Amino acid sequence: MDKRNSKSGLADRIPGKVWLLLSFLAAMLLWWVLSIIPATSRAFPNMFKVLGSISTMITRGVLWKDISSSLISVFSGYVLGFVIALPVAILMAWYKPVRFIIEPWIQFIRNIPPLAYVPLIVIAAGVGRKPQIIVITIACFLTMCVTIYQGVINVDETLIKAARVLGATDKDIFIRVIAPATLPFILTAIRLGASVALTTLIAAESTGATAGLGMRIRSLNNSFEPAPMLLYIIIIGILGITIEKLIKTAERRLTSWQEKREI
Amino acid sequence: MAGEARDLMNKENVCIRIDGVRKVFNGRNGEMVALNGVDLDIHDNEFICVVGPSGCGKSTLLNIIAGLLEPTEGKVYCNGKEVTGTGTERGVVFQQYALFPWLTVKKNVMFALEMRGVKGKEAETEAMKYLEMVDLAKFADHYPKELSGGMKQRVAIARAYAAEPQVLLMDEPFGALDAQTRTQLQTELLETWQKKKKTCFFITHDVDEAIILAQKVIIMSARPGRIKRIVDINIPYPRTQETKMTPEFIELKNEIWGQVYQEYLEVRK
Numbered sequence A: 001m002d003k004r005n006s007k008s009g010l011a012d013r014i015p016g017k018v019w020l021l022l023s024f025l026a027a028m029l030l031w032w033v034l035s036i037i038p039a040t041s042r043a044f045p046n047m048f049k050v051l052g053s054i055s056t057m058i059t060r061g062v063l064w065k066d067i068s069s070s071l072i073s074v075f076s077g078y079v080l081g082f083v084i085a086l087p088v089a090i091l092m093a094w095y096k097p098v099r100f101i102i103e104p105w106i107q108f109i110r111n112i113p114p115l116a117y118v119p120l121i122v123i124a125a126g127v128g129r130k131p132q133i134i135v136i137t138i139a140c141f142l143t144m145c146v147t148i149y150q151g152v153i154n155v156d157e158t159l160i161k162a163a164r165v166l167g168a169t170d171k172d173i174f175i176r177v178i179a180p181a182t183l184p185f186i187l188t189a190i191r192l193g194a195s196v197a198l199t200t201l202i203a204a205e206s207t208g209a210t211a212g213l214g215m216r217i218r219s220l221n222n223s224f225e226p227a228p229m230l231l232y233i234i235i236i237g238i239l240g241i242t243i244e245k246l247i248k249t250a251e252r253r254l255t256s257w258q259e260k261r262e263i
Numbered sequence B: 001m002a003g004e005a006r007d008l009m010n011k012e013n014v015c016i017r018i019d020g021v022r023k024v025f026n027g028r029n030g031e032m033v034a035l036n037g038v039d040l041d042i043h044d045n046e047f048i049c050v051v052g053p054s055g056c057g058k059s060t061l062l063n064i065i066a067g068l069l070e071p072t073e074g075k076v077y078c079n080g081k082e083v084t085g086t087g088t089e090r091g092v093v094f095q096q097y098a099l100f101p102w103l104t105v106k107k108n109v110m111f112a113l114e115m116r117g118v119k120g121k122e123a124e125t126e127a128m129k130y131l132e133m134v135d136l137a138k139f140a141d142h143y144p145k146e147l148s149g150g151m152k153q154r155v156a157i158a159r160a161y162a163a164e165p166q167v168l169l170m171d172e173p174f175g176a177l178d179a180q181t182r183t184q185l186q187t188e189l190l191e192t193w194q195k196k197k198k199t200c201f202f203i204t205h206d207v208d209e210a211i212i213l214a215q216k217v218i219i220m221s222a223r224p225g226r227i228k229r230i231v232d233i234n235i236p237y238p239r240t241q242e243t244k245m246t247p248e249f250i251e252l253k254n255e256i257w258g259q260v261y262q263e264y265l266e267v268r269k
Helices: A002-013 A016-036 A047-059 A063-094 A096-110 A114-125 A129-153 A157-165 A170-199 A213-222 A226-254 B002-011 B058-066 B105-115 B120-133 B149-162 B179-195 B207-213 B241-245 B247-268
Strands: B014-027 B030-043 B047-051 B073-078 B090-093 B167-171 B199-203 B216-220 B227-232
Touching (some): A047 A063, A047 A226, A063 A096, A063 A129, A063 A170, A063 A226, A157 A170, A157 B090, A170 A226, A213 A226, B014 B058, B030 B058, B030 B199, B047 B207, B058 B199, B105 B120, B105 B149, B120 B149, B179 B207, B199 B207, B207 B241, B207 B247, B216 B247
Parallel strands (some): B047 B199, B047 B216, B167 B199
Antiparallel strands (some): B014 B073
């Protein structure tokens, strides 16, 4: 007991920013070690080489093109996935037949890695932007639909009853009870969807894309250039964490009324 | 004396009439008769408490009166009109408070006002009046999660009052609260009831609570729930915690507790 107290005491006394810095330095140290051990040095070129590859990729004229191309695909597929997921989730929650027919398949497809069905989509939709957006849309739709559906069916029945006895109509109940009660789940869906969109990117860009972060990593692999590859991997990570932080801030603002947070 | 009192009461309007209500639930283990042949008249401004062992159908009866459940047989009338659904003349206070967690205390009360067409600034000032009634005006801009259980239930009562119902249906509203808070809320509820007369139908499993609050205590029998006995509580208001020490109170408590206890034994069989 005492030991636990003193441990958490130390951890709490050091501010979060300092921990973040320590964590960063630890990772840098690990990276540096990896870059000098012969077995790993080829896969992990040191940070200066990686930083240097930024200008290489800029002079080749691909860095901005890759980032913007990927962001366009991610964003389009993500928005489309959400726009489809929201009504489908609500219909599933309200109408049992819809649920019984759709839900098993959502669960089924959700467990298949998108990379597996990418070739089929290329056969059907051809190469270019279209199949990329389709792959990301599918992946985002599946995740967001399940999350939003859970939110709608978990709305506290007593709150609906309370609204009804106060004279609320079905429309009032939808707008003033179900919508706000589901909002935390919708925001969680938006956050999970963003992460799915990014993790599906590599699969999506294996559809014969001409630019993009995922496509470039594959082509750098063929020309054996580990430094820019590592740079691109880090860029994907930075994009992911930035998007998540932005959404979390919005979540905190919009659902500060909740008893518990963070799912 | 008791007869006279009853005659007087009969002259008052019947606000809610429960007529031969039976409720059967179809569960996994076949049919379950929750209520069987319940008849009861609730008069205007009456304070009625219902006691009985858990599972005797008290809450089912309340939900049927509220219009949240439909009876399998029989009918419920409110002011002579058959109940077919919820209605703003019948307000409900739930055990689990049922406050909207995304709305502040004031906005929760305003919800009730807006549903009956009071809008904007007027709704706001009205809401504050109801919050003053339960002594929570200071907490108007807090969210429910920032309040204690007792405070949440006071907001729920304020919200129910704000809808201006004729009858207040309360489903073990103080059941989840600690003993001290419960006693305090009982006193407050009685004060409010005396100031703003309203018909109250209050469910509890606490015999003390029933006697201190009610003019009539209804004892329900174990499953299937029926009305076993109606006991008139002729202790004059205002009642306080000292009332619980009076011989009258203790006598009634023994009598009612004895009856309820028999039903508990029935349930355990």
